[in-house]
Amino acid sequence: xxxxxxxxxxxxxxxxxxxxxxxxxxxxxxxxxxxxxxxxxxxxxxxxxxxxxxxxxxxxxxxxxxxxxxxxxxxxxxxxxxxxxxxxxxxxxxxxxxxxxxxxxxxxxxxxxxxxxxxxxxxxxxxxxxxxxxxxxxxxxxxxxxxxxxxxxxxxxxxxxxxxxxxxxxxxxxxxxxxxxxxxxxxxxxxxxxxxxxxxxxxxxxxxxxxxxxxxxxxxxxxxxxxxxxxxxxxxxxxxxxxxxxxxxxxxxxxxxxxxxxxxxx
Amino acid sequence: xxxxxxxxxxxxxxxxxxxxxxxxxxxxxxxxxxxxxxxxxxxxxxxxxxxxxxxxxxxxxxxxxxxxxxxxxxxxxxxxxxxxxxxxxxxxxxxxxxxxxxxxxxxxxxxxxxxxxxxxxxxxxxxxxxxxxxxxxxxxxxxxxxxxxxxxxxxxxxxxxxxxxxxxxxxxxxxxxxxxxxxxxxxxxxxxxxxxxxxxxxxxxxxxxxxxxxxxxxxxxxxxxxxxxxxxxxxxxxxxxxxxxxxxxxxxxxxxxxxxxxxxxxxxxxxxxxxxxxxxxxxxxxxxxxxxxxxxxx
Numbered sequence: 001x002x003x004x005x006x007x008x009x010x011x012x013x014x015x016x017x018x019x020x021x022x023x024x025x026x027x028x029x030x031x032x033x034x035x036x037x038x039x040x041x042x043x044x045x046x047x048x049x050x051x052x053x054x055x056x057x058x059x060x061x062x063x064x065x066x067x068x069x070x071x072x073x074x075x076x077x078x079x080x081x082x083x084x085x086x087x088x089x090x091x092x093x094x095x096x097x098x099x100x101x102x103x104x105x106x107x108x109x110x111x112x113x114x115x116x117x118x119x120x121x122x123x124x125x126x127x128x129x130x131x132x133x134x135x136x137x138x139x140x141x142x143x144x145x146x147x148x149x150x151x152x153x154x155x156x157x158x159x160x161x162x163x164x165x166x167x168x169x170x171x172x173x174x175x176x177x178x179x180x181x182x183x184x185x186x187x188x189x190x191x192x193x194x195x196x197x198x199x200x201x202x203x204x205x206x207x208x209x210x211x212x213x214x215x216x217x218x219x220x221x222x223x224x225x226x227x228x229x230x231x232x233x234x235x236x237x238x239x240x241x242x243x244x245x246x247x248x249x250x251x252x253x254x255x256x257x258x259x260x261x262x263x264x265x266x
Numbered sequence: 267x268x269x270x271x272x273x274x275x276x277x278x279x280x281x282x283x284x285x286x287x288x289x290x291x292x293x294x295x296x297x298x299x300x301x302x303x304x305x306x307x308x309x310x311x312x313x314x315x316x317x318x319x320x321x322x323x324x325x326x327x328x329x330x331x332x333x334x335x336x337x338x339x340x341x342x343x344x345x346x347x348x349x350x351x352x353x354x355x356x357x358x359x360x361x362x363x364x365x366x367x368x369x370x371x372x373x374x375x376x377x378x379x380x381x382x383x384x385x386x387x388x389x390x391x392x393x394x395x396x397x398x399x400x401x402x403x404x405x406x407x408x409x410x411x412x413x414x415x416x417x418x419x420x421x422x423x424x425x426x427x428x429x430x431x432x433x434x435x436x437x438x439x440x441x442x443x444x445x446x447x448x449x450x451x452x453x454x455x456x457x458x459x460x461x462x463x464x465x466x467x468x469x470x471x472x473x474x475x476x477x478x479x480x481x482x483x484x485x486x487x488x489x490x491x492x493x494x495x496x497x498x499x500x501x502x503x504x505x506x507x508x509x510x511x512x513x514x515x516x517x518x519x520x521x522x523x524x525x526x527x528x529x530x531x532x533x534x535x536x537x538x539x540x541x542x543x544x545x546x547x548x549x550x551x552x553x554x555x556x557x558x559x560x561x562x563x564x
Contacts, residue, residue, distance in 0.1 A: 057467075058464055076464075077468070084461055086461060088465050090483070102469055105470070105475070
């Protein structure tokens with residue numbers, strides 16, 4: 001079979017705790033093209049973060065495999081950079097040093113010191129955080145921290161950028177700003193991106209395709225929805241766009257009619 | 267300082283700010299003086315209460331011990347009896363007849379050596395126990411038993427092993443200080459957030475890079491808690507150990523003074539011990555604040 005740029009093939013994940021097995025993921029298969037923006041949406045506890053962690057290599061799949069650019073991947077690496085939900089900046093390093101930690105590690109021996117410095121600054125510029133280069137994470141706002149987290153991930157020049165509910169902890173206005181920033185970066189760099197989210201609007205606004213997951217245990221991919229909206233997208237114009245509203249409705253129906261979140265399943 | 271006082275930038279209207287500068291010139295000393303006054307008040311608020319307490323305690327002590335049958339000297343008698351000792355801290359004499367500063371320095375040197383060994387070994391063992399499930403299962407119960415052994419109980423054993431007073435005292439310091447350092451380091455390592463570990467994994471940091479760039483800074487607040495407890499215990503133990511091994515040192519000085527019935531000298535020595543212990547604690551806390559700046563509250 002013709003492989004996609006990133007492909008997940010028949011991923012199963014079973015967690016075992018105190019002798020009792022629980023199926024988390026069942027037969028997850030997904031192909032992602034180069035430059036595509038994919039959202040994975042589902043109710044909390046459905047295992048969508050587990051999918052992302054398996055792609056990142058932070059969790060091992062019980063069976064099945066992940067291929068990136070034709071190669072089997074089973075351990076974490078900078079070509080699958082992660083933007084963590086809670087930014088995960090190292091609090092004892094400045095903004096610059098946090099990005100530099102990644103740049104120095106990934107490009108040591110490949111680029112000169114001056115080139116590495118320029119690359120750090122370039123990525124900070126990309127997320128408009130160059131002005132705060134000498135601040136520590138404790139001194140900047142949540143949205144700014146997440147921007148730096150994105151800059152750190154981008155600076156690794158990843159083949160796939162993995163975003164784990166990147167805006168979940170932010171207020172609505174900050175979130176909108178960051179969504180615009182991510183759209184802009186995606187347009188400029190053409191990265192392949194996979195984002196976990198539970199926000200329907202966010203998924204429709206940003207994605208080329210939305211992967212909808214059924215509720216756990218043994219969650220699987222319920223449906224994949226194409227979002228045929230031309231880029232660049234503008235959130236204000238889209239608010240009354242027919243296609244946008246249709247996509248939004250489709251996701252809402254999937255989540256709240258057919259696969260309603262059952263509290264007892266937790 | 268006067269620049270911050272004038273600070274024309276903060277004024278909204280430029281016309282007004284020019285006026286402020288013009289008016290301020292004839293009496294530039296006033297804001298400075300006011301600032302000094304404010305600083306002075308702050309200092310007073312910090313220093314006055316302990317001074318008052320001290321004065322009250324001294325007064326009470328003076329009253330309680332001023333009777334002719336009193337077994338302990340009053341403060342005034344301490345000063346008069348130990349006047350030589352108090353005014354000649356740098357006195358150099360024969361054998362153990364040294365000024366207080368030399369006794370304290372001798373003790374500090376023993377503490378420094380024993381404590382330095384304890385820091386290196388304690389952090390290393392703490393990292394091992396914090397990192398490895400098996401090391402923890404194997405070592406932790408043993409540590410928990412050994413750490414309850416009182417410091418002085420180790421002294422005869424170390425005297426038997428080293429056959430010399432000085433290394434024995436240093437060993438007692440080592441064995442006293444190492445437990446809190448091990449235990450706190452291990453807790454700090456075990457509490458490194460999963461997120462930082464994930465960052466390290468995605469970056470493929472190797473063992474050394476992980477140790478230096480993630481593990482030590484992340485555990486630093488815990489490690490310094492251990493270091494602070496450790497230095498306090500060291501200073502507690504050195505006085506007792508020195509009483510037994512003899513030679514120059516604050517512990518033996520106290521013992522010697524007791525044997526010579528120089529109770530006033532003992533009191534002077536206790537003040538030295540207390541002040542030095544306080545300074546040691548503050549020193550480690552200060553270094554800890556420098557090293558862990560930013561880490562503790564993020």
